[in-house]
Amino acid sequence: MNPPTSSDEFAGDEFSNNLFSDLAPLLTLFGEQVTKQFLSLSLGWADNVLLAMGPLGIMTIIVSAIRVGGIKQLKAVVGRWDCRHRVEPPIILTCIRARESRSTAEQELLSSTSADVCELWSGREIVRLIGNPQMKWLILDKTDGKLHDLQSAYQTNVIQSDTKSRSDESEFIPTLSDAAPNLALNVRHATASHKELWFWAVIGVVLQGTALVIPGFATYRWAWLKAGAPVAGYGYPCFLVGTLLVIAGVLGCGHVIEGITTEHNFEPAYGKDIQSLVLQRSATVADQHFSSYAILGPSWIRTSTLESDPKDSYFSILAATSTLTALVGFVIQFVGLRALHWSATILQLGITLVMTGVRARARRGLAFDPTATRILDGHEKAWLALYLGE
Known part of the structure; x- marks a missing residue:
């Protein structure tokens, strides 16, 4: 039996590896x-x-950009495979991502809605x-009691847009009128304000910058050792370049999803x-039954529509290049982290967890519900007439 040995040094590398390997399945899940x-x-x-900043679910971001970007070749590569058990052969694999509809x-x-x-x-x-229950925005002009849809309200100067000029109304107003109302974006406090989002974005940049700078000091100034030996010369350059590539790739993938x-x-x-409202008639959509409701909105309306045809646009090219950049960057970053002092891994993991909480904070509006009034099925027009008469 070998005699027990003691060491004054904390086994940080072993701790780091165990922590990362234990948390990785949870983060992926x-x-x-x-x-x-x-x-x-x-x-x-x-x-x-x-x-x-401190991205989580990098593969999900990449796959999402490919699906939205409309690249069929890459869709086939990242296709989701369904396992269907049969007697012979035992497993049939069917790729469905390459042939999924754009609406999925x-x-x-x-x-967006459409x-x-x-x-x-x-x-x-x-x-x-996925479906079209024939819902539209209704806008009540309280100054004269008239009821408009989105197109007539815009054309009669009841509402105005802060994103388009009047010369473009023939292009985008009919499209918005035909699209289903976007309920999620029109709940009060549904999204954080522009200033708050940029505040959290700056916080994220500072935190991610800290995770890049401290390992550099630990390697070149403080000369922290890696398993009792100096850190390999390629360690920090790989970590720095890989992290920057991951950030650039995820940023590009996010722009594909947001910009489309x-x-x-x-x-x-x-x-x-004005008072905006949506009259939801009783309907069955995708085998689910929905009762009749009057959904009252705020005094403003926000709509989101999908670009009519992003094919052959720069979004497809951006999705491909961003995907490659993020994948290559992740590999290089991982190689660098394995060569650095264990604190670099823990610090980067900590930034990811903190930024996950920040992103959840920025999306707290998902917990809010719209102001809705239940209506007897089939009596939507009667309710509207009573509401207008009040």
């Missing part, structure tokens, strides 16, 4: 849905920066489904007092 939830309300560059990706990943994707109120939550949709904000015209 929970990272997909958390990341998709964040992506579904991404509306600008602040969201992209938040996504790229829109339903799962984007903030003629194919809708949002309905179930009585307890907002549900995104267009948001329009409408507010009351000068001197107008």
Whole structure:
């Protein structure tokens, strides 16, 4: 029997490796849905920066960008395989991602609604489904008591847009009128303010910068050892370059998902007092039954629509290059982390956990529900008439 040995040095490398290997399955398990939830309300560059700082679910981000970017060749590579058990052969693998409809990706990943994707109120939550229940925005002009749809309200100067000029109305107003109302974006406090998002984005940049700088000091200034030996010369350069590539790749993937949709904000015209509402008729969509509701919105309206045809656009090229950049960067970063002092791994993991909490904080509006009134099925017009008469 060998005599016990003692060491004054904390076995940090072994601790780091065990911690990372234990947490990695959990991060992979929970990272997909958390990341998709964040992506579904991404509306600008602040969201992209938040996504790229201490990223979680990198593979989900990459696959999402490929699905949204419309690259069939890459869709075939990342296709989701369904296992169907049969007697002979025992397992049949069927690739469905390469042939999925555009509306499927829109339903799962984007903030937009369209003629194919809708949002309905179930009585307890907002549900995104593939279907068209023929819902439209209704806008009550309280100054004269007239009821408008989105197109007529815009053309009669009841509402105005802060994102488009009047010369473009013939292009985007009919499209918005035909699309299903976006309920999630029109719940009060549904999304954090622009200033708050940029505040959290700056915090993320500072934290991620700290995770890049401290390992450099530990390697070149403080000369911390790796398993009792100096850190390999390639360690920090690989970690630095790999992390920057991952950030750039995730930032590009986030822009593909966010930039492929267009948001329009409408507010009351000068001197107008409006009430927006959506009259949800009783309907069955995707084998789910939804009762009738009157969903009252705020005095402003936000819509999100998908680009009419992103094929052959720069989004496809950006999705491909960003995917490659993120994958290569992750490999290089991993090689660098394995060569650095164990504190670099723990620090980067800590930044990821902190930024996951920050992203959840930025999406706290998902917990809010719209103001909805239950209506007897088939009596939607009667309720509307009574409401207008009040």
